[in-house]
Amino acid sequence: MLTATGLAKRHREASRALFTDLAFTVAAGEIVALVGESGIGKSTLLNCIAGLDTPDGGAIAIGSPAVDIVRLGEAARAALRARSIGFVFQAFHVLPTLTVAQNIGVPLLLAGVPAAEHASRTQALLTGVGLPGFGDRWPASLSGGELQRVAIARALVHRPRLILADEPTGNLDPRTAGQVLTLLLERVREQRASALIVTHSRHVAESCDRILTLTPQGLE
């Protein structure tokens, strides 16, 4: 599903390279946890995989038939993200000017899913994340945990094959974090998607199929 080879990255103005020769794979349907100290380069790695940042060297093959996102242009990367990748962020990033249902509908529009399916898919996911009847509410009236559930619904609604989550529970209290995470894993498994989840929580990491640890020397 995801195969990275020979990845190297050093930020402009940075004194040292974050990684020099990284290689790993995430199999289809596999959920992998990515752990490591703050500032080690986890977010940078995720951004490279999503085509939001460009590694200095190496290849990142996504999907089958595999496409190397590193070699794609700006527009093709966006199209690949719209079709095949779902995102969950630490800071939720739910658009305050759209309703909950509209927020969840955005990836459907971007992926070109036929309009007839929108309502049913959105409703199904709202129920799936435990927010039935929240469709017409504005994000400002939702709690952090509810917002992150909306974000999870949005990450899955267009049925991407790869989910990228960057500390999805970092802004939540431990109890809510546990609920939200369980939900995320359940839904990903349900859709048989692959996922790469950055986390600081041992508990979260242990719920995943496999754990990758990023160190200055590379992946372990």
Added chain:
Amino acid sequence: MRTLAAWLIRAQFRSRRAATLLSMLAIALGVALGYSIHLINDAALADFSRAMKTVQGEPDAVIAARDSAGSVPLPLVDEIAGDPAVLVAAAVIETRVRIDDLRTPVRLIGIDLFTAAAMMPGLLPRDAERAATGGILAGALYASPALLAEIGLQAGATLTLLRGDQRWSATIGGDLPAAGADDLLLVADIAWVQEHFGPAGAVSEVRVRLAPESDPAGWRAGVAARLPPALLLRVAQDDSERASNLSRAYRVNLNVLALVALLTGAFLVFATQLTAVAQRSTHFALLGVLGLPPRMRLLLVLLEGLAIGLPGALLGLVLGYALALAFTQLLGGDLGGGYFSGKVPLIVPQLLPASGFLLLGCAASLTGAAYPAYLNLRQPLVEALNNGFTARPQAVRSRRRQLLLPASLALLAGGLLQLPPLSGLPLAAYAAIALVLLIGVAGAPLLTQEIFGRAARLRLPATQRIALQNVAQAPLMAQVAASGLIVSFALTASMVIMVSSFRVAVDHWLDHVLPAPLYLRGKASPLPQELLTALERADAPFLRVERSAYASLTLDPRRPAVALLVRELDRRDPAARLPFTGAVLVPPPEMPVVWISEAMQEIYRIVPGQSLRLPLLGGDVEVFVGGVWRDYARQFGALVISRDDYQRLGGDFRPSDLALWPRPGEEAAAGEWLAPHAAAHALEVAESAGIRRLSLSIFDKSFAVTYALEAAAMVIGVFGLAVTLTASVWLRARELATLAALGFDQRMLRHALMLEGALIASVGLLIGLACGIAIGAILTHVVNPQAFHWRMPLHLPWLALLGGAVATLAAAVLASRQAAREATRLPLAQVLASSQ
């Protein structure tokens, strides 16, 4: 994708109602002004050509004298009528006559019924049954319905026509059914007109219809070559071109005002969209991360601009139509410019121009949205998602590179100012004005960084230092906030400078051209001999009387005629009466001398000291150009010749105007002496002070439109500042919340923000003033001479300019209060808690 765009645009309008509406209104204002001017002028021109057609029919050619005092001799008329290529040759005598109690002279047209029937159906008379005059050949008069209504007479009544000392009493035999609703016309038989008012053995013009098989162009060329120099051959096309030339410069100036409004609108869209992009940069970044194509990030912002521009422009069209109706009802077809005599022209909107103005409005708002859209495209996604809008996308640029743009623009503008007008219009100068504005806006960040960066390093209380630092460190936001003020104040200041320079110049000029205390005017119709003789008697209470006569010369059939002023002045000392702009040359003793106005110098490219051939008095006369004088009254050129020269050339000096100097102490007696004469001949007596007052009040009235626009521009500018400041408060919510958490109380926060607003406004006004002076100089020294052929010295009304600046600053401080209040309403705890 369309759904997404609709969601976002709707959300945008919902959350930024005031700013969006304001931008929409500004675009509407620009479109409305431009469109209404177009509608009015179109209607006035159509009206003009319709009236022309009534009187003149649609001839293939017209042969007439170049000198308004001249005529076409009868032998030539016969020769043309006998030409085998000519189907009909209609001779016409046209003159202006006065009717007893009607104050303005009326056109009297003498026709030959049989040729007129073929050529000028609009002039055909209809006999009223009860009049029983024996018809047109028996000497009856026929009046247009509008004239009959005006004088309150009907067919059968007797009418007395006056022209100088000549008078003719005749019966009204009927009306002119085909005349236009506004035409004030009299028609009579050509022989009867000739008998009473002349010219003997000649006619005013011959209108020719050619035989179907003839070659019109060839025939015209042949005849034109054979005509004596005093006559010219005109075609209908020349007439319409002349009519359009007449009001062109005035129209262009009004159109520029409309463009100014449109430009301010574009700037508002710019400010609105830039702050909108900045405010929602995390949103756009998120959409980008979710897979929105980069092209769409650009397009969405443009689309939002269009969503402002399109309804704005549509509203503008409706408003423009309403304005056109209102203006023509109030002021007539020339907006008070005095170029057309028609009354209320019919406004007819047409699809093509309307869509043109619609596009213009959309283009303006798209232009405004272009840079914000580009910035939105260029935002690095991850950075924008985590940190929001970066106020300095190209943060580190060397000072030298920053200076490069304004410097090269200034060079370009300087070059444009050297160019001559394009087809009579100062288009290059207008482009230079746009460049000056661009320099001002582009230079704003430089100035803010320089001044405030330095000032922020001083030891100041915390409030002030924070405000200074904010301005210095976010030059792009400061630029946006200031740009509206720069543009609106620059344009306002430049108009104020131009109008004030013009007014001061007109004031001086009036001093010079109104030397006598009293004036008597016959309105281009000769004065009665009886009055002139009485003035020469010893008991007349006047120390001195100077007489003058008017005629007009057509030098180029496509241009309005040049005024010929015959005046009693000393050929060796014309400077005693005329305001010369340069040296007065001594003419060769044997040659007649004329002094030309500035307009004539520019339009016909004549220089003092050269000799000139003029179609004067039926001949082709060589005259010496003795100098150039300033004339703000006749935009299409004037020349003055002394009475002595005129009479030496064989001219018949029939004065129509008098300048009178009453004997000292007998001013009241002089007025009483003139009163009966003025009443008897419908003449106008005016004191120079009165003429002066009237002239200045007409001047002020014709610029009244500009004051309203200036006020609108300033309001828009101040609003733009308020909108941007408010947006910047939201953009810096976290920073402000941090300050509050560090112990800034609400009052301090508010003061810091108001100070920031005042600082930005000061920069905007300072740059605006500098640009305004530059543009004012361009308007005064380049645009005015090129468009109107009027030159004048630059005059800076400092009091008005500084007063305006202070008032605007005060308004800006008030406007930033609003923004400051917004800051104190921020949910500080929430802002601090959220990670973005």
